[in-house]
Amino acid sequence: HRNDTLLYFSGLCDFRTMRMELARHKWIQIDDASEFSTKAAYRLALTYWVQGDGEKAKELFRKVTASESGELRTESKKALDALE
Numbered sequence: 001h002r003n004d005t006l007l008y009f010s011g012l013c014d015f016r017t018m019r020m021e022l023a024r025h026k027w028i029q030i031d032d033a034s035e036f037s038t039k040a041a042y043r044l045a046l047t048y049w050v051q052g053d054g055e056k057a058k059e060l061f062r063k064v065t066a067s068e069s070g071e072l073r074t075e076s077k078k079a080l081d082a083l084e
Contacts, residue, residue, distance in 0.1 A: 002029060008036040011043065020047045038068045042076060054083050 011026035024047045027040040034040075045060035057079070064076040 002031075004030045004034040004036050008040055011040070015043060015047065020051055023047055038064055038072060042068075042072050045076070045079065049079065049083065058083050 007026045007030055011023040014020075014023035014026065024044060027044045027047075030036050030040040041060050042064045045057045045064065048054075048060065049057035061076040061080045061083070065073050065080065068076070
């Protein structure tokens with residue numbers, strides 16, 4: 001059984017130690033209905049950006065911007081501006 005909390009925070013540890021593929025593998029498993037969905041999408045976008053896939057990063061940043069209010073929305077807009 002999948003645990004979105006564990007997947008999110010474990011992926012965050014991977015991300016912070018520059019293990020992007022491991023982080024991505026965990027975050028893509030998080031369900032859209034999860035409370036971690038938007039946070040995971042934002043972090044996932046960062047992994048794509050760091051690894052040079054700007055198009056996939058933009059797609060995810062747009063998703064976060066459309067679904068989130070507050071800090072992540074602001075940060076996603078900044079990232080989109082930087083990518084475009």
